[in-house]
């Protein structure tokens with residue numbers, strides 16, 4: 001600890017230069033923390049999608065509708081444990097920026113296929129009794145300050161009502177999830193009511209979600225489903241939930257790759273920048289370092305001193321940058337919750353970032369430190 | 384100890400050559416010297432005669448080509464680099480023409496630097512630093528930074544730094560080379576004080592005959608060997 005004063009003496013020697021270098025390290029780790037959180041958020045979506053679920057959609061596009069009669073036929077296939085259907089409802093709640101997924105559901109089937117979603121039995125009963133009932137994710141209800149009994153209007157876009165006007169739903173309860181880090185941000189209404197009230201396309205749904213029985217090969221089931229509807233007017237394409245989510249993510253560009261590219265460029269720059277700062281600093285301090293050696297500081301001690309200096313710089317910059325990124329991600333997370341659910345700066349991320357910061361300091365300090373170590377007092381004093 | 388207790392520095396057949404490419408420069412050539420405890424020795428000689436080289440060898444900053452260096456009865460010419468470093472920390476105080484203080488640190492902190500290598504507590508370090516600040520006459524400047532001090536004051540800080548770990552031997556390479564007459568005299572008086580009242584043996588290189596007058600005797604370095612003032616004349 002007593003040697004901290006020496007680190008300070010080195011870093012504070014050129015305050016402006018040190019501050020600028022520190023700022024650039026902070027920005028690099030702010031980017032690191034934020035971008036990695038975003039990538040993680042996409043990966044969480046991919047990872048939580050259990051491999052035991054398949055999605056059967058139209059062969060050519062996910063916006064192709066399929067007849068609900070397919071449900072019973074798919075259910076009869078061996079290896080299909082349970083099945084439900086989903087349809088993208090769209091619509092607007094008050095303002096177009098209030099974006100959250102809305103699904104007309106068959107509640108019993110939905111909860112069987114998605115056992116991670118938890119709804120109290122009395123809420124399920126109430127949902128079935130009231131045709132216009134709706135259930136909201138707990139996080140969603142909190143976000144908009146909804147309470148049970150509220151009437152939620154949704155302006156139609158894809159699905160106008162036959163009688164015209166906005167859809168209206170009665171919030172009768174909320175659902176939770178057993179999955180950690182996955183916010184509940186969906187809004188469910190009765191499929192039966194939706195199907196009767198919509199202006200057209202009765203009996204058609206968006207896709208089917210199939211739960212595969214344990215011990216069954218999901219790929220075989222998928223092949224059998226698609227074979228069943230081959231050469232019909234509505235051919236299907238069955239993929240795992242994971243592939244389905246991935247193809248969604250793919251449409252937004254290969255996010256992981258882009259972010260990795262950005263980070264690589266940023267860190268390349270940072271290594272050059274801090275490396276240059278350290279090299280310059282050592283060059284200027286040759287006589288001072290030589291004096292330390294005359295006072296009895298060993299070559300190894302001077303090496304350690306310079307490495308500690310650069311590591312302190314990058315570690316402090318890294319800590320501040322990661323701290324700021326956590327702040328930013330938390331703020332951004334609320335705003336982006338509906339697009340990229342579950343965006344947080346994970347502990348692993350922060351730990352990795354800090355490890356990178358320390359490593360950066362060691363790497364960047366190494367060459368100047370070697371130079372300082374090899375410095376011969378006699379030569380340094382001759383100028 | 385088979386050495387005379389009075390002798391602090393003993394050089395025997397000391398030679399130093401520098402080789403640069405094919406050219407070998409013989410700077411010191413079989414030099415003998417013995418310095419008693421409590422001496423204040425001035426080393427004079429023309430520029431390039433090897434005064435700094437000799438001082439660096441005595442102070443353990445460099446190693447001789449041949450010959451032996453014995454300080455306080457201990458051979459130091461065959462110590463490794465890290466052994467030399469810790470030996471310097473306890474036995475030698477250096478004063479150079481340029482003060483080379485760390486600009487960010489106060490006088491107090493600069494003087495404390497050698498003590499960081501010891502096991503002294505924070506409080507003991509403070510006591511030691513305050514004691515030497517008193518000796519060099521800068522007690523009231525303890526918390527000033529080098530830029531806020533005059534050249535003479537900075538050299539006093541450097542001298543305080545050299546003596547704070549209580550080394551017996553003080554080696555000074557043109558300590559007044561960068562100072563005006565009056566300030567130089569003050570610094571020389573300070574070195575004299577350390578020599579008389581604080582048991583420091585001082586070896587000082589200087590160009591300046593007036594500076595040499597402060598020493599108890601003077602040696603001249605000429606063509607790689609030492610001669611006394613009378614021999615030279």
Ligand SMILES: Nc1ncnc2c1ncn2[C@@H]1O[C@H](COP(=O)(O)OP(=O)(O)O)[C@@H](O)[C@H]1O
Pocket residue numbers: 378379401402403408410428429430431432433434435436437
């Ligand atoms: N590291 C070195 N490499 C090569 N030559 C050196 C080195 N150090 C000193 N010399 C040479 O040795 C001679 C004596 O130098 P020095 O001891 O600095 O002289 P002084 O201090 O008396 O002026 C000079 O000719 C100088 O060029």
Ligand SMILES: [Mg+2]
Pocket residue numbers: 434435436556
């Ligand atoms: Mg010299």
